[in-house]
Amino acid sequence: MTFAGATACSRSAVDGNYTDAFMSLRSAMAHRNLLYLLSLKELRTRYKKSILGWAWSLLNPLSQMLIFTIIFKYVFRQNAIPGDPSGLRNFPLYFLAGLLPFNFFAITTSVSMGAVQGGAGLIKKVQFPHEHLVFSVVIAQFVTLMIELSILTIALLLSGSMVLPWLPLMIAVMCMLALFTTGVALVLAAANVFYHDVNYLWTIVSQLLFYATPIIYFPQAISLRPLVLLANYGPTGSFITASHNIMYDNRIPGFGRLGELAVLGFGSFFIGVWIFNGLSPKFAEEM
C-alpha cells in the first residue's frame, strides 16, 4: 500500500480536532507552492482596473499623514518632540513610522476575514489548507509594508537622519509584528466564519486601538496613567513604540521590549494556528 500526496489521509472529526500546530505547519509547507501563488494573486489582483494602481498603497498613508499633520500642528498647536538621540524633530515622519506598521496590522486582520469568507466557494469544493488564505494576505500586505517603509526610509534620509544601519533591526521587529498579526488574523477569520459580527466588531476595536496607540501623539503627552501603560505596553503600542525607537529615535528599543515582542509574535502565531486548525474542519459546513 502506498501513501502518496499531501491529501493522503483525511482526518476524522472525532479525533482530528486540535491537531498540533506543527503538524499543520508541515502540511502548510507541503503546499508552499499554493501559498506562493495565492500571495501573488493577492498582489496582482489588488489594483486591477485602477489607473494609479500600486500608487494607491502609497497615496493612502500619505493623505492620512497630511491630514493628521495639519490637525496636529494647526488645530491642536502641538510641537513635535525631538527623537532621542537622533534629534529629529518632524511630526509627519514620526507619524508615518507609527502608522505604516499599524496599518499593516489593521488592514491584514480585516482583509483576512474577507479572504476566508470570500474563499467559501473554494472551501466548499476543494480540500486544501485553509490557513493559506490568511497567510497569503499576510505575505501580500507585508510586501506592501516593505515598499512603504522604503519610501519612509528615503524620506528620513532626505531629512538628514542616517537610518540605514537601523533597518535590519526594523525588519526583524516587523517580522515579529507579522507573526503577531497572523495569529490575530487567524483567530478573527475563523471566528468570523461562525459569527459575522466579528467583522463589524473588529472595525470598532481597531479604531479604538488606533487611538490607544501612540501614532498621532507622543506617548509623553498622555496624562492618564492607564492610557500610558496601554500606549507603552499594549500589544500594538509595544510594536509601534519599538518602531518609533528604531526609525525616529535611532536607538535599540531595550531588551525587555524586544523580548516582549518576540513572545507576542510567536505566542500569537502558535495560538492562532492552533485555534484556526481546530475550527477549520467545520468551515465547509458553516459557510
Added chain:
Amino acid sequence: MHDIALEVSHVTKNFRLHSEKTNSLKQLVAARGRNRFAEFTALDDVSFTVHEGEVFGVIGQNGSGKSTLLKCMAGILQPNLGWVKVHKRMSALLELGAGFHPELSGRDNIFLNAAILGMGRREIAARFDEIVEFSGLESFIDAPVKTYSSGMYVRLAFAVAINVDPRLLIVDEILAVGDVTFQQRCLEKFVEFRNDGRTIVLVTHDLGSVKNMCDRAIWLTHGKITGEGDPSDLVEAYTEMMLGNRNRDVDGRVRRGSGELQITSVELFIDDNPDAVKRFRTSDSIRLRLNYHAARPVPKPVFGFEIESLGGATVTAPCTRDVGLIPEMVSGDGHIDIEMDSVSLLPGTYDVHTTVTDFNRQHEYDNVHLALRFDVMSGKPYETGALVTMRPRWTIN
C-alpha cells in the same frame, strides 16, 4: 486481491438544519438554553471499499446523501462518526474552476488552480503544455479568464483537473460539460484513465454512464446504502423503484400521464399471421399494434414507442409526428399498426415502452413502461456482441 484505493468506514454525518443556524452573536444569545437546532442525518453508517483500478458508481435520488458522501470522501466535510481513508493521490472534481480568478490570465489560473488541487510548481510546469493543449485554448491563454466564454472556462478547468494525474479520481456530475466534441474528449480521457488501471469514483444521476462505465456501484437512499454490486442490476432496481413511485395499472405495468387517451395493450405479429406472438427471429418482418382507448375525443395526439434492450440501450424510438401522421381527432377505441420489414435486431430480450402525448410533446396523455417484452431468436444474419446487424457483406481479398 487489488490494493485498496479508498475506504469508507461507518461514516455518519449530521447537519444542523439551515433555518436554525446562528450566524450572529445576537441569535446565539437569544437561542441560549433552548434546543438550538434540529439535526438531520445525511449519511447513516455508510461503509464500503473501493479497490484500485475499479470504476465505482454512487447513485441515488436528490437528497439521498450523494453529495455529502462525496464531500466526506474529498475531505471537505468531516464525518461525525466513522472515517474515510484515501490511500492514493486523489483529485476530487466537485466543481470545475473552483478558485479561478477572473482577473488573472488563463496561464496564471492554470498554475493557481493546479496548486489548489495539490500540485507542486515543477510538476505544473512539466504538464503545462499538455494542459493547454487539452483545453484547446492556446491562443487565449494569456487573456484574463473573465473574457472567456463559459464553455472555454469549463474546458480550461477540466483540462487542469484531469491533468493533476491522480490515481484516484472522484467525479461529480461533470461528464456533461462543454460541447459535444469536448464531452467526447472527456469521455476518452476517462476511458484512458480506466485503462491505465486508475480508480474512478463516479457520483451521478446519469444511470447510463453508471451502467456503461462502472464495475461496481452502491445505491444510497436517505443516507443509507440500499444496494451494492453489479451496476446493471442496481440501475434496474433503482429505475424500478423510481418508477414505482408512479402509478401501476391493473396489469402491474408502470404508467403515468393524464389518461384521456391510453394505450390499452401492445401486440406483436409476424408477417400477416393473425396470432400475437412474443418472439421472432432476426430478419423477420413484424407488425406492432398499439391498441388505444380515448375516454373523450383527443385532438392531434402523437403516438410513440421505444424499443430498449435489457442492458438499457435504446434501439429505436420513433413517433407518429416524425412521419407526419397526425390524426385531427381520435375517440373511442382503435389501434395503430407499425410494420417493420426484415428487422435488424440481434438475439436478446427487448422491452417496448409506449407514449401518447399532445402535438407539442409537452403534455403526456399516457406513458407505459414495459408495455411489452419480447425475445429475438437467432436468424439470418447471425451475429453476437451487439444489438443490431448492418447485414454486412464480407469479401476478403
